[in-house]
Amino acid sequence: KHVSDINPRSVVTPLGRSLQPGLGRSLQPGLGRSLQPGLGRSLQPGLGRSLQPGLGRSLQPGLGRRWPHQQTQKRFLSQDPDPSKARLKLRTRLLVSLLCGCGLLAAWWYVDSEKQQKLRMQRIKQLRKAAVGQGTFSLLDHTGRRRTKQDFLGSWNPLMPPVQPIFITVDPERDDVASLARYVKDFHPRLIGLTGSLEEVEHAGRDYRVYASPGPKDEDGDYIVDHTILIYLVSPDGLFLDYYNRMKSQDQIVDSVRNHMKNYTRLS
Incomplete structure (x- = not known):
């Protein structure tokens, strides 16, 4: 036909159906089905299943689970003994x-x-x-009473120790009973002075190994006796325990006597 004879609607309309409607069906609907729905199924749902649920299982539940060393520590703590048993x-x-x-x-x-x-x-x-002081003696005290070694035996008492001081002269020619009575008053009321004949005093001196030697007499008949100056400690058994010279102080002598009395053992 001639171009002038063609109806415009016959041209426009088919084009509208072939292009516009077809395009809408081929592109828009197809695109909606191929892109939008497909995208929704491939990306959104898939993403939701691959990321969100998976993330929830891989990360969130994983955060709640303990690592192996934490589980070991938990088991170790759970095996701790009872505090009461530990105490x-x-x-x-x-x-x-x-x-x-x-x-x-x-x-x-x-x-x-x-x-x-x-x-x-x-x-x-x-x-x-x-063998010091193991013998016996028989002498006169400052009151004139005869005394022997046996009179002073067994007189120690650990609770109330009756220490008995005894003085034996080495010069019996000048130290008679009356002289000793005046002499002991200058020292202690319990001090007992002993004297006797020259033979009796020398016998006691030998028993205790005491040296004594009178010096020469002067014009007045006076003389000096050179002798050992010692203090002997004798046990209640009459046994020599210790001695003290002038180098010992009063406190040292007292401490020594107390120590001997404390540790004293009676001989059977």
Whole structure:
């Protein structure tokens, strides 16, 4: 046909149906189905299943689970003993340690006591061998009463020690009973002065190994006696225990006497 004979609607309309409607069906609907729905199924739902649920399972639940060392620590803590049992075990250990310490202390004390006792017995044996003051004497005191060594035996009392000081002269020619009575008053009321004949005094001096030698007399008949100056400590058994010279102080002598009296062991 001629172009002028063609109806415009016949051209426009088919084009509208072939292009516009077709395009709407081929592009828009198809695009909606191929892109929008597909995208929604491929991206949105898939993303929701691949990321969100997976993330929830991989990250969120994983955060709630413990690592192996944490699980080991949890099991270790769960296996801790009961606090009451732990305290009981601690008290038991302390009690055992205390008993062991007391046992060792008692053993040390026993061994030390036995050692000290052996030392005292050895000293007694040595004193016996020394043979100092083992004999007896018979002298007159400052009141004129006859005294022997047996009069002073067995007089120690650990609670109330009656220390008895005794003075024996080495110059019986000038130190008679009356002279001794005046002499002892200048020292102590309990001091007992002893004198006797020259033979009796020399015998006592030899028994205690005391040296005494009178010097030459002057024009007036006076003389000086050179002699040993010692203080002897004698036990209640009459055994010589110790001696003190002028180098010992009063406190040293007192401490020594008290120590001997404290550790005194009566001989059987």
